Amino acid sequence: MNAVAAVRSVRVTHYCPWAARKEPADSFLGGLSDAGIMERVARPDDAELVRMARLDRDWHAENVRSLAAISADGLEFERMDVVGATGMRDLVGSGAPRRAADGTEDWFVVTGQHPQALGSLAAPLFRALTRAGYRILYYAFDEASRTMPVCAAIAPFLTVLIHDEAPLSEAVCRALPRGCRTIHRSWVANLTPFQAPFVDAPERRILFLGSKLGMTPHRSRQIAHLSRHFSDRFVAISDHSVSVADQRGSLRYSAAFCPEGRKFTTPSMAATHTDRPFWSGCLGMIPVSEDSKTGGRLESLHRSGLIIRYPWADLAALTSACEHALEADTASRRAVYDHFNREETVGAVIAAAIAATPPEADAR
Numbered sequence: 001m002n003a004v005a006a007v008r009s010v011r012v013t014h015y016c017p018w019a020a021r022k023e024p025a026d027s028f029l030g031g032l033s034d035a036g037i038m039e040r041v042a043r044p045d046d047a048e049l050v051r052m053a054r055l056d057r058d059w060h061a062e063n064v065r066s067l068a069a070i071s072a073d074g075l076e077f078e079r080m081d082v083v084g085a086t087g088m089r090d091l092v093g094s095g096a097p098r099r100a101a102d103g104t105e106d107w108f109v110v111t112g113q114h115p116q117a118l119g120s121l122a123a124p125l126f127r128a129l130t131r132a133g134y135r136i137l138y139y140a141f142d143e144a145s146r147t148m149p150v151c152a153a154i155a156p157f158l159t160v161l162i163h164d165e166a167p168l169s170e171a172v173c174r175a176l177p178r179g180c181r182t183i184h185r186s187w188v189a190n191l192t193p194f195q196a197p198f199v200d201a202p203e204r205r206i207l208f209l210g211s212k213l214g215m216t217p218h219r220s221r222q223i224a225h226l227s228r229h230f231s232d233r234f235v236a237i238s239d240h241s242v243s244v245a246d247q248r249g250s251l252r253y254s255a256a257f258c259p260e261g262r263k264f265t266t267p268s269m270a271a272t273h274t275d276r277p278f279w280s281g282c283l284g285m286i287p288v289s290e291d292s293k294t295g296g297r298l299e300s301l302h303r304s305g306l307i308i309r310y311p312w313a314d315l316a317a318l319t320s321a322c323e324h325a326l327e328a329d330t331a332s333r334r335a336v337y338d339h340f341n342r343e344e345t346v347g348a349v350i351a352a353a354i355a356a357t358p359p360e361a362d363a364r
Helices: 025-030 034-040 047-068 085-092 114-131 151-157 170-175 217-233 244-248 276-282 297-303 315-326 330-343 346-355
Strands: 008-015 075-077 081-083 105-111 134-139 160-163 181-184 203-209 234-237 253-258 286-291 308-311
Touching: 008 047, 025 047, 025 081, 034 047, 047 346, 075 346, 081 085, 085 114, 105 114, 105 346, 114 134, 114 151, 134 151, 134 346, 151 170, 160 346, 181 346, 203 217, 203 315, 217 234, 217 315, 253 276, 253 315, 276 286, 276 330, 286 297, 286 315, 286 330, 297 308, 308 315
Parallel strands: 008 075, 008 081, 008 105, 105 134, 134 160, 160 181, 203 234, 203 253, 253 286, 286 308
Antiparallel strands: none
């Protein structure tokens, strides 16, 4: 008779720049309001500044929602807490046991370049977290090991590092502890899996969602070409982003033209990309992405038929790829939707990383 594998109990505290003191994730999400945005912006009477702040807050709130819903075989996740910069000292001073009496593992999860916001306090705070019994998972992107000065300083305290650049800087590689689990993977969709229902009959249109920073002459030529060729079957939004509600609701089209990345001139970002292909797939759209470089995981997804790629700067191939995406049948879009919601969300990546990290004490 086979023994039943023990279930590991995991408690996550997630660092969110829009949070303050440590509190339950559902309490934080329920307390979000426009009043909180007005307190954060330098000029509350500037409508555009307030709009951008709201988009930023909603993006980070979606991270909280997606992480609060994570699950993995063999793990039982306790209620998730969030904490912001003002609550970090209290978190460290709370006297958390090295390991709870019931064996629950405490994990501190931080993403992006948020450790930099803690400045010179980042390393002492991370050291104190490890001494208090927290295991630290850092999901980095945007070339953090090279552009974030505190990255090497916090590296000795990491249990898991998920990074979006290859190779990591030498300074960070030297500083990582022997037992740190490193995973080369881009940022994916910060959506709760399957929260957006699959649409059997979407509008046969192509969506481009970019940003002002990404509007290079190359990208502008592509958008102008697609606008001429597809006319009203092509929708371009390039001022910054859209609200989470719009992502789930009104942007329910057949296909998405996705920028692959922003910093392809630097070797460490040669195989990376934005999150756009991933959340497009989660919404049931066929992602179309340029093979600007080697492409990393996007190339394997292309070979699996889950995205469509085309050669860099080839407008004829871009047109053909978009036509192909528009003609995808319901079964093909359903396969994309199912895969991306199961495998390509922030919560799924982090849950898998925690599950694959043995519960033994970290080797340092």
